[in-house]
Amino acid sequence: MPTLLEHFWNARHPPADPTYLSFQGKTVMVTGANSGLGFHSAVKYAQLGASRLILVVRSKEKGETAKASIISQTKSSVEITIMTVDLSTFASVTEFARQVDQQVDKLHIALLCAGVLEPTFKRGPEGYETACQINVLSTALMALLLLPKLRETGVQSDPTHLCILNSLATQEVDDKVVPTGQSLIQRINDPSKFDHISQYYLVKLAARYFVQGVANSSGESENVIINCCCPAVTRTNLFRNYGVLMRVMLYPYTLICGRTGEQGARTLVGATGLGWESHGKLWLNDELPPPAKFIATERSSQLCHDTFEDIKSILREKAGWS
Numbered sequence: 001m002p003t004l005l006e007h008f009w010n011a012r013h014p015p016a017d018p019t020y021l022s023f024q025g026k027t028v029m030v031t032g033a034n035s036g037l038g039f040h041s042a043v044k045y046a047q048l049g050a051s052r053l054i055l056v057v058r059s060k061e062k063g064e065t066a067k068a069s070i071i072s073q074t075k076s077s078v079e080i081t082i083m084t085v086d087l088s089t090f091a092s093v094t095e096f097a098r099q100v101d102q103q104v105d106k107l108h109i110a111l112l113c114a115g116v117l118e119p120t121f122k123r124g125p126e127g128y129e130t131a132c133q134i135n136v137l138s139t140a141l142m143a144l145l146l147l148p149k150l151r152e153t154g155v156q157s158d159p160t161h162l163c164i165l166n167s168l169a170t171q172e173v174d175d176k177v178v179p180t181g182q183s184l185i186q187r188i189n190d191p192s193k194f195d196h197i198s199q200y201y202l203v204k205l206a207a208r209y210f211v212q213g214v215a216n217s218s219g220e221s222e223n224v225i226i227n228c229c230c231p232a233v234t235r236t237n238l239f240r241n242y243g244v245l246m247r248v249m250l251y252p253y254t255l256i257c258g259r260t261g262e263q264g265a266r267t268l269v270g271a272t273g274l275g276w277e278s279h280g281k282l283w284l285n286d287e288l289p290p291p292a293k294f295i296a297t298e299r300s301s302q303l304c305h306d307t308f309e310d311i312k313s314i315l316r317e318k319a320g321w322s
Contacts, residue, residue, distance in 0.1 A: 007257035010232040014263035015286045018270040024049040027106050027153075028272075031085070031142070032114030034062040036236035037165065040265035041111055042066065046076040048269070054081045054104065056096070056114070087114055087138040088124045090319035097145035106153040109272045110146050112139050113165035119242045121194040126318060131203045132188045139164060140210045140311050141319050147214075147224060154223030161272040164211055166228035167204040168284055175294045177201060184209070184307045185314070205295070206307055208282065213308025215280030229271035229283040231264030233257055 028045045032038035033055035045053055053070070057063040063082035070080065083099065086092040100107070115135045124133040143162060154160035177198040179187035187193060188202050208228055215226040235258040242250070271283040281288045294300055315321040 004257065007233050010285065011257050011259055013285075014259050015266045015270065017266050018044075018273060019048070021269070021273040022049050023051075023109070025051050026108035027052040027054065027104065028109040028111070029054040029056060029100075029104075029107060029146075030111045030113065031056040031087075031139075033057055034059075034066040037231060037234060037261060037264050037268055038111075038113045039066055039069075040261040041113065041268045043070055043073055043262075044265050044269045045109075046070050046074040046078045046080075050078050050109075052079045052081065054083055054100075056083050056085055058084060058086060060084055085142075087134040087142075088126070088130070090126060090138065090141060090315075093138050093141045094145065094319060097142065100146065100149060104149065107146065107149045108153055108160050110143070110150060110160075110162045111165075111268055111272055112142060112163070113268060114139070115165060117196075117200060117241065119196050119246065121191040121199075129189045129191075129194075129199075131199065132185065132206070135203050136185075136188075136206045136210065137311065137314060139207065140214075141315050141321060143210075143214065144315070144321060147218070150224045151222050156220075156223060159220075159223045159225050159276075161274075162224055162226045163268065163271045163283075164207060164228045165268065166208050166211065166230055166282060167200075168230045168232065168282075169201045169204045170208045170282065170295055171284075171289065171292045173201050173205055173294045175297070175299070178205075178294060178299075178303070183310050184303060185310050206311070208295075209304040209307040210311055212280050212304050213311075220276060220279075225274065225276060225279050227271055227274060227278040227281055227283060229267050231267040232259055232285070234259045234261055234264035236261050236264070 023045055028050045030038050030042045033042045034057040042053060042055060055063050055066055067080045085096040116131055118130050122130045124130045126133055150160040150162055184206050211228045235254050278288055
């Protein structure tokens with residue numbers, strides 16, 4: 001686990017603002033765009049010249065509020081479209097993708113950063129633990145359903161980008177929390193073994209394995225750069241589902257060791273401007289660190305393959321993906 005000193009250092013050494021990037025002529029999609037890192041990333045895309053910005057949110061009302069705020073802050077002429085999705089159900093994600101196919105002519109950037117952190121074990125309507133459903137399975141389904149549009153839009157000289165929010169936690173996973181005798185998805189969905197700290201690490205690990213798996217199966221000929229990124233600790237609403245006492249206790253920590261939402265968004269937006277050197281990798285603190293600790297092991301390589309296959313199997317059976 002990163003030390004307090006490392007978080008303190010990160011907060012005082014934020015990544016570079018990617019003002020060198022231009023998104024002119026491009027259509028950019030951001031999930032979770034009404035608040036936190038998603039909102040701050042959407043602001044940056046507008047500032048950096050995006051022609052069309054698709055705000056993917058859970059409710060139309062929150063989307064309208066975010067749209068008004070982006071226009072007010074940036075004075076941009078960007079065309080802003082609001083689309084809704086409920087990541088707790090596969091049906092909503094599938095319907096969302098159908099609407100994208102019908103309503104979006106081209107898609108150059110898909111930044112998937114909607115997510116949830118839960119202090120206790122909760123099952124969603126599909127039967128999976130909430131964070132697993134939203135951060136892993138539904139996000140994976142959305143990514144797979146958006147890939148055809150991204151491939152269609154991409155050309156060899158100017159590939160499109162699919163980026164999924166992840167975490168430094170995957171670089172710090174202790175092999176002691178990695179399951180034996182269970183698949184990773186089974187372990188995440190086992191209430192008898194739930195611990196909110198290890199759950200966070202394992203959910204992020206499963207999500208990173210998906211990124212690696214889909215990147216490995218998608219080469220340069222398909223013209224889509226697929227990566228993930230970590231903004232480090234940020235002062236956003238990540239702990240919104242925790243109790244008041246816990247949020248009060250965490251406040252000094254995030255205040256001292258957290259980056260602002262704008263600083264965190266620099267990493268997210270920057271990741272969608274990287275080249276093929278980032279394909280399947282994690283963008284963190286303006287670099288692509290090599291896999292470390294457990295994720296660098298042969299056991300992790302096998303678990304990555306198994307988890308990717310497990311996710312695809314679930315999506316075929318439960319969501320009708322093919």
